[in-house]
Amino acid sequence: MLIKNHLAELVKQALAAAQNANALAAFPLPEVFVERPQKKEWGDWATAAPLKLARAAKRAPLQIAQAIAAHIPPDEAVAQVTASAPGFVNFVLSDAWLARQVETILAAGARFGDVTPARHLKIQVEYVSANPTGPLTVGSGRNAAIGDTLANALEALGHTVQREYYVNDAGSQVRHFGESLFARYAQALGKDEPFPADGYQGAYIVAMGQEFARQYGDQYWRMPRAQAIRELGRQGIAQVLRANAATLARLNVRFDEWFSERSLYESGLFAQVLQKLRDQRLVIEKEDAVWFAATELGLAQDAVLVRSPQVIAEADERPTYLASDVAYVWNKLVVRGFDRAIYVWGADHHGDVPRVLAAARALGLDPARVSILLYQFVTLRRGGQVVRMSKRTGEFVTLDELIEEVGPDAVRFMLITQSANATIDFDLDVAVEHSDExxxxxxxxxxxxxxxxxxxxxxxxxxxxxxxxxxxxxxxxxxxxxxxxxxxxxxxxxxxxxxxxxxxxxxxxxxxxxxxxxxxxxxxxxxxxxxxxxxxxxxxxxxxxxxxxxxxxxxxxxxxxxx
RNA sequence: GCGCCUGUAGCUCAAGUGGACAGAGCGCCGGACUUCGAAUCCGUCGGUUGCGAGUUCGAGUCUCGCCAGGCGCGCCA
Incomplete structure (x- = not known):
């Protein structure tokens, strides 16, 4: 048991004892918190309970503090208990007890730091989940560091943790990527193939195209175009995923499961979940599209689940990201039975949070089982200039490059030192120069x-x-x-x-x-x-x-x- | 226009649930190696917690209004 919980227990016992001795009036015992005082002079631990209890007890806080201090039972860990103004009870731990804890730590060994949870849970942490269309960015590195550290901490808390990477391999994603790759591949074969206007610009696609041309010759050029694009897209994605897994491994980040978005459709799960929403009368067909009636649940606007054929012709490219998210949350909490699903998302997705939570609620799932942790962006500076990053335009410092320059340990450390709510403004020049510091x-x-x-x-x-x-x-x-x-x-x-x-x-x-x-x-x-x-x-x-x-x-x- | 996040020492950041005189590191300045690693230690300086109200015994923390920055608000992914 943590010492602070033990001390809180002592305070409760003291309150009860003081009431029995008529030193305090009878009132229901509250939850007692023990906290670390800011100054050493105030001891190792303190509670502000008397300040909070003053009203219920109808006594001055300092008097309550004195009553508590007088009734704290003798305890091997506690050397001194004092009441101090305006109404704190301060604890000083016993030197002998502290010294003995060295043996406790040695006995626990590598497991020291583990905590027994109030309730053992099966928890999934899903993180990184970057689109498999190019190298990982520094932002994905922050995601990885946050997610993996959380997973480690949850395991230390005694929960069973599964680490998952959600692979966006469904829909038009594969085609967009495939079209770009196909163009580079064809160009590598010397064909006069135009690059798609909204294609992925990065040099890595050029290199991949050349590699495919070298390895397969004109095999893909001779097959039907749509088929070639699809197959190249899938192969390319698999290749990118392997490279990204290697990058993450350099950061000591490994996954138990690489979960395919496409599988949500191929297994028929999305169809089932859509039917459940229909049963709740939360699906609307309008303008040739299928909508989630989010406004019925208090959200500002409805959201499309399945696009209209006028927008996208091919049936398997018509479900939106929301469609996948809805099926995915069901998969996590019901099909696979996780007690809790933790998502680590970049702040640019914060607008999706209410929709996913609303969908979970609509499916009869307790939204408290879902935690979506948002982290703010990382901006990099080099030579005082902000390095703008975009996967589309292919301009970015990759996570691999950052690891190369700064070192994996420093990268992981620096990417979790700041609260997820704060943006990280990172100067590469400084990091390299002062790496010793x-x-x-x-x-x-x-x-x-x-x-x-x-x-x-x-x-x-x-x-x-x-x-x-x-x-x-x-x-x-x-x-x-x-x-x-x-x-x-x-x-x-x-x-x-x-x-x-x-x-x-x-x-x-x-x-x-x-x-x-x-x-x-x-x-x-x-x-x-x-x-x-x-x-x-x-x-x-x-x-x-x-x-x-x-x-x-x-x-x-x-x-x-x-x- | 609406929503989310942020604003704390010169710089980068902390501050469990509202608690006591808001803390670290870096930088600056000054000290410490004839026994275990000086990538270290010790000390000094440094604050109207963006601004203004409110709530209460008490506010960096909660509420409201401003100001500034970041990110969203598509049948994009």
Whole structure:
């Protein structure tokens, strides 16, 4: 159990005890929250419960605080409880208890940081899901870093997590891409084939066209045009997906499932779901198209599910993205039975959120099971100039290039350091020049430093065996232990609020506290009189190594032994 | 015009549910290596939380109105 929950429990017990002793009037016990005070002088933990209870208890907050403090039961973890104005109860943790937590961390090992959830859930996190029509952009990198870190945190919280990439391989997507690829392929064969006006301009398509021409000769040129476009499109998409999977793997991002949008139609699922909406009288046929009657559910306008034949002739290209989304949410929550579906979307899709949630509700699904996490855009600067990015025009810095320039660990770290709600304005020149000052190296350095200490100790024959952690009483040692104990809280915070940015901030803080400890406390001493303390401190730094490594791993960042 | 996000130290950003004197890093300036990694540490300076009202014991946080920036608002994907 997290110490903060334990303390909250003590506060509740104290409230009840104070009421029994007639020190407080009877009132229903509220939910009690314990929080970290901003200043060290206010102890390790504090609760503002007295301030909130003043009205119900009809007493001055400070008096309530005093009553609570007087009735807190004795506890091995708590050294001191005080009431302070205007109405806080402050807790100071026991040094001995803190020191003992080093053993707890060592015993937990690589699993330290795990938290037992209130309820075990089967959760799907769907992320990246970039159109398979070209290389991944830096924006997709942000999506990947956010989604993967969230998935890691949810797993640490004990949930069963499935990581999914939704492949937009349906409809006119494949044709558009195929037409561009076909043109480049034909041109590579020396044919006079015009490039489509709205085609994908990137140089990568030219290269792919040349590769197909080299590999298959004029095989596709001789078959019926529409068939060639379709087949080239599908092959090209498969190829792009393989390349993108490799890019993501460089960032330590891997998926359990690459889910095909097309399969939603081929399995007949969309037809079934459309019928369910019809049964709810939420489907309207007008202007030759099929509409979702979103206005019936309070939205501003209706939305097309299936386009009219006048707009697009081919039947399999007529369903819209919304059509897929509606079938997909049903697939997630009903067909595959996930308790919760988490989507990570770029902010440009925020207008789609209400429609998907409305559709889920219309299908009788609890919209609380769906979380759509939006992240703002990444803008890149080079030489002070904003690098404009568009997959259509083929002008962009690819995620691969960014990884090449900055390094995978720094990329992952920097893409989750800021809250998803904030745009990232990233200057490539600065990142490359100051890469040594990148916070990720600060954190990794702490880990490598510990590895080096342990190596040094091993060379001298010093071990932690039989180390007595009760010798850990130096303020810097206790500060380090306090910091390590925060990891489970951070995991819980990240996973419940879907805010991965707390993790890198915590990592920086933990590393800083370790570095400070290192400066103040020598771990491996050559003085035989210090042998016992050396053993205890070796335990402490082993624990610190475990916590740093886990923190980095949760972010998909390596924890190097040397650097 | 409407909707969503953002505005906090010179710069980049934090700040669980409304809590105590709003915190870090970078940069600037000044210190610290004859035993474990100086990619480090210690210290100084730095604020009308975009502006103005409101709600209440208390607001960076909630409400309303302005200002500025980003993103949306198609039978596009």
């Amino acid at each position: 990148n916070p990720v190296y600060y954190v990794q350095y702490a880990h490598a430093r510990i590895a080096s200490i342990l190596k040094h100790a091993a060379e001298l024959g010093a071990t932690s065996a039989g180390g007595d952690v009760s010798l850990l009483t130096h303020p810097a040692e206790l500060e380090l232990i306090r910091a390590m104990l925060r990891l489970p809280e951070i995991v819980e915070l990240v996973a419940t609020k879907l805010e991965p940015h707390h993790l890198p901030h915590y990592a920086i803080e933990l590393a800083g506290i370790f570095h400070s400890f290192y400066k103040q406390c020598r771990v491996v001493s050559s003085d035989p009189a210090d042998a016992a303390l050396t053993r205890a401190r070796l335990k402490l730094v082993q624990a610190a190594k475990i916590v740093l490594a886990r923190t980095l791993n949760l972010m998909g960042v390596r924890a190097p032994e040397a650097m």
